Amino acid sequence: AQSVAQPEDQVNVAEGNPLTVKCTYSVSGNPYLFWYVQYPNRGLQFLLKYITGDNLVKGSYGFEAEFNKSQTSFHLKKPSALVSDSALYFCAVRDRSGGSYIPTFGRGTSLIVHP
């Protein structure tokens, strides 16, 4: 079975400060990991993914995520937050050894960037 946890319902950060949105996962084998963003009244948009190799993955809009196998985590980060980054962020995991191509999503974390 595969599962993902986003321990924070909401993250507040001031504009210009670094931000982190946390994600931990559980899979039987090795994971594929994804981050998506959802702006108000829109569908989800892909941000970045970890497949293999370098543990630091860079994605769209200046976001990056760090894969940590020992801590089973894949936290989303950005060095300097913008007000326009305010949105709902979803982490997703897929077990590489699993039969289904469909990933499992976390419950989402609302990021609020204050001016």
Add this chain to the structure above:
Amino acid sequence: NAGVTQTPKFQVLKTGQSMTLQCAQDMNHEYMSWYRQDPGMGLRLIHYSVGAGITDQGEVPNGYNVSRSTTEDFPLRLLSAAPSQTSVYFCATLAGGGTYNEQFFGPGTRLTVL
């Protein structure tokens, strides 16, 4: 390319009514899926399809029906709407060539059941 399209954008139903949520894609992706999004619950998988003629149940399939007669279309049918089905519904596609591919989501359908 339009990507993933969903119709209608909004719908209000009365309890017991039936309706079909439409999803279409023009990317020739093999995999399609339906999710519902509820506050505090994240995205929950309803049904999915790995190709034309093949469908399977997800986490919350009760009260919903799907079929996949073509690669392009994956409609979701509510057989007898209930207030518990009030939600935002998203259709998503996935290219099947690589198991690590990301999904593409439609804009969603906001459904209210009275």
